[in-house]
Amino acid sequence: MNILIVGNGGREHALAWTLLRSPQVQQVCVAPGNGGTELMEGCENIPVGVTDFAKMKEAVRDRHIDLVVVGPEDPLAAGIADFFQAEGIAVFGPTQAAAQIESSKSWAKQLCNEAGIPTAAAATFSREHLDAALDYIANQTPPIVVKADGLAAGKGVAIASTVAEAQNTVRDFFGGKLGTAGNQVVIEEYLQGQEVSVLAITDGKTIRPLLPAQDHKPIGEGDTGDNTGGMGAYVPTPFFSSPALDTVKTEILEKAIAAMQKRGIDYRGVLYAGLIVSPQGDIKVLEFNCRFGDPETQAILPILETPLDSLMLAVTQQKLDQHPPIRWKSSSAACVVVASGGYPGSYAKGYPITGIAEAEETGALVFHAGTQIKDQQLVTSGGRVLGVTGLGDHLAIALENSYQALSKINFTNCYYRRDIGYQVLETQNSQNP
Numbered sequence: 001m002n003i004l005i006v007g008n009g010g011r012e013h014a015l016a017w018t019l020l021r022s023p024q025v026q027q028v029c030v031a032p033g034n035g036g037t038e039l040m041e042g043c044e045n046i047p048v049g050v051t052d053f054a055k056m057k058e059a060v061r062d063r064h065i066d067l068v069v070v071g072p073e074d075p076l077a078a079g080i081a082d083f084f085q086a087e088g089i090a091v092f093g094p095t096q097a098a099a100q101i102e103s104s105k106s107w108a109k110q111l112c113n114e115a116g117i118p119t120a121a122a123a124t125f126s127r128e129h130l131d132a133a134l135d136y137i138a139n140q141t142p143p144i145v146v147k148a149d150g151l152a153a154g155k156g157v158a159i160a161s162t163v164a165e166a167q168n169t170v171r172d173f174f175g176g177k178l179g180t181a182g183n184q185v186v187i188e189e190y191l192q193g194q195e196v197s198v199l200a201i202t203d204g205k206t207i208r209p210l211l212p213a214q215d216h217k218p219i220g221e222g223d224t225g226d227n228t229g230g231m232g233a234y235v236p237t238p239f240f241s242s243p244a245l246d247t248v249k250t251e252i253l254e255k256a257i258a259a260m261q262k263r264g265i266d267y268r269g270v271l272y273a274g275l276i277v278s279p280q281g282d283i284k285v286l287e288f289n290c291r292f293g294d295p296e297t298q299a300i301l302p303i304l305e306t307p308l309d310s311l312m313l314a315v316t317q318q319k320l321d322q323h324p325p326i327r328w329k330s331s332s333a334a335c336v337v338v339a340s341g342g343y344p345g346s347y348a349k350g351y352p353i354t355g356i357a358e359a360e361e362t363g364a365l366v367f368h369a370g371t372q373i374k375d376q377q378l379v380t381s382g383g384r385v386l387g388v389t390g391l392g393d394h395l396a397i398a399l400e401n402s403y404q405a406l407s408k409i410n411f412t413n414c415y416y417r418r419d420i421g422y423q424v425l426e427t428q429n430s431q432n433p
């Protein structure tokens, strides 16, 4: 089987690495890919933008591609699954209509309310109703969460600590700060608790949740500072017992899939529920994503034992019910993201990266994100540069292995959080003083 992966991040490198381990997979192409996928044996980068479907179609034809796997949300929201399905090519990823669960927060909120899925109380306002939005905010108790309705690459959510701040955010969004993504806003209740990501593979009928993961969004240690695409993730998370995972399946994922069926939507791909678990154990949905998470994927896939291509084919053929249960290695995995200093603000690019081979020699996996080969040298080319995944019997060991490998890697102004997994380690330390 030949596979085309769409995207250029660490997630896509991890997908390529995982799929190439399957004996059924001959060739993997990545559009456009990064330095890591370019260097990987059996893998070819195709220089084409993630929403240039016509050019991608040429590559699909020339490389005899059997399956298209879509990494990021933008091409899904632009209808890549519809496009290739119409061409008779199997696609792992939901259609444009189904991708609305991520591409419109108000659409997702309405779906939750309609299906009885627990989520933060909220109200939606469009640009024409600025005064109504400001009045609504004036009656809320801070902190107040303001979300742009559309896709905003992680920049569309503000947690305002005063009414005035929330009102100013709405003014900024309506004023065009995020382009059309901010034409509508969802104003919602602030929820407190542990964030957990539950990703599930689904063919629109059967749902197979993956192990629960925890990401670390803010740039600074102790979860401080601006939000990023994600600075590190580990799996499985002890903040989620297996009964809790069953609850997520029946009360959230199954209800979401059924509500979409009701709208005539057959969801095929990954449905990712971003959850918050209150100190009392109540689980609520913060958002849905229509694809694999980054960096959760770089932690989840290395401990997946079931061949990923067989799960993906079962999804595209709508035969997931006949697929054997998903098997896992009995270990933990932790991925620590290495970023360019300055990210998520402005940063310089083009710095040579050293020490990757030495890091890999320790047994850790190095997934590339913002890297490229320039004049035969591997250099930085983005905000999040690498994700280093360590495995171990316990989270503490997985983290130790990741950080040990990371210590070998260097480039100018490289930055990473040294406290990934701290919430678990703190809980464990307080239980075993």
Ligand SMILES: Nc1ncnc2c1ncn2[C@@H]1O[C@H](COP(=O)(O)OP(=O)(O)O)[C@@H](O)[C@H]1O
Pocket (backbone or CB within 6 Å): 120, 145, 147, 153, 154, 155, 156, 157, 159, 188, 189, 190, 191, 192, 195, 217, 227, 274, 286, 287
């Ligand atoms: N209702 C909420 N209460 C508390 N924190 C929230 C709430 N909604 C979002 N957040 C925080 O903001 C982050 C981003 O919000 P999310 O809905 O996941 O949007 P996106 O990933 O599209 O930026 C979340 O990971 C969480 O930390």
Ligand SMILES: [Mg+2]
Pocket (backbone or CB within 6 Å): 274, 287
């Ligand atoms: Mg999110």
